[in-house]
Amino acid sequence: MQHITGILRNQMCFSSFEDTISSENPIRFIDAFSSALSLETLGFSVQRIKGEGRPSFDKRIFLKLYLYSYLNGFRSYRNLEKECVRNIELHWLLCAIVPNYHSISDFRKDNSSV
Numbered sequence: 001m002q003h004i005t006g007i008l009r010n011q012m013c014f015s016s017f018e019d020t021i022s023s024e025n026p027i028r029f030i031d032a033f034s035s036a037l038s039l040e041t042l043g044f045s046v047q048r049i050k051g052e053g054r055p056s057f058d059k060r061i062f063l064k065l066y067l068y069s070y071l072n073g074f075r076s077y078r079n080l081e082k083e084c085v086r087n088i089e090l091h092w093l094l095c096a097i098v099p100n101y102h103s104i105s106d107f108r109k110d111n112s113s114v
Helices: 026-036 059-072 077-086 088-093 101-110
Strands: none
Touching (some): 059 077, 059 088
């Protein structure tokens, strides 16, 4: 055969997120930096978990997403939501959580003074 062939799309492939993200990737710094911060001390509003309804997202997820968007030049919350679906770095950073654009916007609005 004269052409380079790739992996078949319907073939099962086993790998982990740790294997796909290199150790020098800046996304690892964002994860370590945001994990080391105390959100309450910095003044971020922390929601209390309610007894009924859908559980809320952890605020640390939004902080990680905000730092990533700032460093990579994403301005639109809708585009950032799309990136959460298709970007393997964000899958790793957010543990495959995909918040909607309105939740991302609310985080920024609720914590504008920080």
